[in-house]
Amino acid sequence: MPILEAKNLCVERAGTTLLDVPHLKVDEGEVLALIGPNGAGKSTLLVTLCHLFKYFSGAIVFKGKPVGDELPVGQYRKRISMVFQEPLLFNATVFENVAAGLRFRKLESQEIKRSVKENLERFGIGHLGDRSARTLSGGEAQRTSLARAFAVKPDMLFLDEPFSALDPPTRESLIEDLERILEDSGTTTIFATHDRIEALRLSDRVAVMNRGRILQIGTPDDVMNHPADEFVASFVGVETILKGKVTGKKMGIVMVSVSGQEVAVIGDYDIGGSLILCIRPENVTLSINPSETASARNTFRGTIERIVPMGLFHKVELDCGFPLVAYITQDAVDALSLCEGSDVAASLKATAIHVVRK
Amino acid sequence: MDLILEGIKKAFLLLVTLDREVLDITLLSLKVSGLATLISVFIGVSIGTVIALNEFPGKRAVVSLVNTGMGLPPVVVGLFVTIFLWRNGPFGFLGILYTPLAIIIAQSIIATPIVMGITVAAMQQLPRKLRLQILALGATRLQMVWMLIKEARLSLLAAIMAGFGGVISEIGASIMVGGNIKGYSRVLTTATVMETSRGNFDVAIALSIILLLLAYFINLILTHIQQRERKQ
Numbered sequence: 287m288p289i290l291e292a293k294n295l296c297v298e299r300a301g302t303t304l305l306d307v308p309h310l311k312v313d314e315g316e317v318l319a320l321i322g323p324n325g326a327g328k329s330t331l332l333v334t335l336c337h338l339f340k341y342f343s344g345a346i347v348f349k350g351k352p353v354g355d356e357l358p359v360g361q362y363r364k365r366i367s368m369v370f371q372e373p374l375l376f377n378a379t380v381f382e383n384v385a386a387g388l389r390f391r392k393l394e395s396q397e398i399k400r401s402v403k404e405n406l407e408r409f410g411i412g413h414l415g416d417r418s419a420r421t422l423s424g425g426e427a428q429r430t431s432l433a434r435a436f437a438v439k440p441d442m443l444f445l446d447e448p449f450s451a452l453d454p455p456t457r458e459s460l461i462e463d464l465e466r467i468l469e470d471s472g473t474t475t476i477f478a479t480h481d482r483i484e485a486l487r488l489s490d491r492v493a494v495m496n497r498g499r500i501l502q503i504g505t506p507d508d509v510m511n512h513p514a515d516e517f518v519a520s521f522v523g524v525e526t527i528l529k530g531k532v533t534g535k536k537m538g539i540v541m542v543s544v545s546g547q548e549v550a551v552i553g554d555y556d557i558g559g560s561l562i563l564c565i566r567p568e569n570v571t572l573s574i575n576p577s578e579t580a581s582a583r584n585t586f587r588g589t590i591e592r593i594v595p596m597g598l599f600h601k602v603e604l605d606c607g608f609p610l611v612a613y614i615t616q617d618a619v620d621a622l623s624l625c626e627g628s629d630v631a632a633s634l635k636a637t638a639i640h641v642v643r644k
Numbered sequence: 645m646d647l648i649l650e651g652i653k654k655a656f657l658l659l660v661t662l663d664r665e666v667l668d669i670t671l672l673s674l675k676v677s678g679l680a681t682l683i684s685v686f687i688g689v690s691i692g693t694v695i696a697l698n699e700f701p702g703k704r705a706v707v708s709l710v711n712t713g714m715g716l717p718p719v720v721v722g723l724f725v726t727i728f729l730w731r732n733g734p735f736g737f738l739g740i741l742y743t744p745l746a747i748i749i750a751q752s753i754i755a756t757p758i759v760m761g762i763t764v765a766a767m768q769q770l771p772r773k774l775r776l777q778i779l780a781l782g783a784t785r786l787q788m789v790w791m792l793i794k795e796a797r798l799s800l801l802a803a804i805m806a807g808f809g810g811v812i813s814e815i816g817a818s819i820m821v822g823g824n825i826k827g828y829s830r831v832l833t834t835a836t837v838m839e840t841s842r843g844n845f846d847v848a849i850a851l852s853i854i855l856l857l858l859a860y861f862i863n864l865i866l867t868h869i870q871q872r873e874r875k876q
Contacts, residue, residue: 333776336776336780338776338779338780360782360784363779363780363782364782366780367780367781367782368776368777368780368781370773370776370777372771372773374771374773374774374777376791376794376795377794377795377797377798377873386778386781386791387781387782390781390782390783390784390787391782434781435781438781438782444780
């Protein structure tokens with residue numbers, strides 16, 4: 287049974303449809319990323335799913351119980367938590383901020399103390415408890431906001447672009463921590479982002495949104511490699527996204543097994559760890575005889591599935607045991623006399639592969 | 645010049661000897677204006693919060709009305725309270741005209757729009773998403789409103805100061821509905837007016853100094869709380 291199910295969600299304001307989601311299902315323990323440009327309806331969907339928006343039609347079913355019917359809205363909100371893009375902290379100490387949700391639930395003060403302490407430690411801000419929330423840096427404030435959301439032990443967590451206001455290093459360390467915490471706690475999470483890499487790292491499934499609609503929903507590699515339409519393709523980018531496991535490493539080169547094939551990448555990753563590899567099509571070169579491109583670290587044999595003319599270059603979709611996309615010029619197509627169904631060797635440098643830890 | 649020096653000397657004497665009548669007048673002023681401020685805070689903050697947090701047709705007109713009320717002339721309030729409490733008036737049967745209670749009522753009417761106006765502004769200044777955040781943390785509606793009031797507390801302290809400052813220095817309503825009865829409904833401002841018109845500048849100056857000091861100390865305390873909060 288899904289933990290959350292939404293049916294026929296619709297939000298209309300002044301004649302425009304802000305949200306139109308006929309069906310959305312989230313499984314227990316799953317992390318779902320909503321990606322899309324600004325104004326795509328990601329925030330509206332989150333706020334609506336939290337039942338914080340008065341003006342919507344449709345049904346939200348939480349653990350089999352319709353919210354606002356069998357499950358009163360107030361009780362539903364006590365079992366979920368939401369974090370916004372802005373930390374929205376109260377003008378009080380960090381401790382009091384994290385305690386807020388627990389105080390609303392009228393918990394014992396001992397229990398509150400214990401839980402706040404635990405969650406401050408969890409987000410690496412144990413030393414900030416007595417500080418006024420007003421004096422925090424952006425990263426510390428967002429950590430406090432996340433600790434506040436986690437303190438109430440929510441069955442479900444809604445995150446609305448929680449990292450987008452942070453500078454890159456701060457953001458990176460917070461994403462790493464959140465990744466670990468989500469994994470440890472197994473909290474079902476829906477989070478909105480406009481960053482594909484964030485979505486790749488944190489989520490089990492990705493939903494691409496635009497103009498209030500979900501255009502495609504699926505696993506990250508599914509959505510990124512098989513975009514359902516032009517918008518999704520343009521938004522998720524045209525990179526090949528591959529999932530793999532680290533099988534070995536030597537001298538800064540890490541071997542990753544992808545659908546039975548070995549791919550060499552640069553970096554330092556633990557053996558057995560899961561990685562996501564992003565390959566930009568312009569970094570893939572095609573040849574008939576692989577020895578011509580000996581300097582490249584990776585060479586795969588594959589079959590051309592499709593050649594799509596794209597103006598100045600051709601987009602070549604290959605099947606190398608995994609999908610791979612390459613951009614090549616008209617001259618190269620002619621020189622190699624490529625056509626759909628022919629076998630080629632695809633080469634790319636290990637340094638050209640963008641690796642995302644999963 | 646002599647007049648002023650003499651006045652200050654006499655005033656000082658009245659102050660250090662804790663003149664009974666001056667003391668009584670001061671205490672009554674504090675009591676009346678303090679109670680009126682308390683009442684106005686109760687009404688002003690609650691209605692102000694309701695206005696600020698809800699969307700309804702004509703909201704703008706209501707807020708404009710409240711803001712206009714912040715400058716309500718005390719004499720106008722005095723006039724209407726007098727009419728209402730007049731022997732043949734609608735509330736004449738209460739028989740409270742020319743009593744301290746009448747002053748409290750009039751001053752509450754003066755201070756309420758001041759407190760309400762500042763409350764509306766303070767609550768509207770809070771980020772709109774803060775409400776959603778509080779609800780998303782599992783708060784009931786009442787808990788949310790209380791949380792928002794706590795968030796706006798520094799501005800609300802300013803509202804209290806403005807309300808108290810407005811009524812402690814007000815004269816028109818006090819004299820009209822209180823009647824400036826010696827030992828009964830005479831407050832600092834009405835006494836000052838009377839002594840001045842009699843040419844007793846020394847007493848008038850003494851009363852004025854007390855009035856100024858009173859306003860100063862009350863605001864000093866509230867400002868202290870406000871600044872300490874801000875520093876934290």
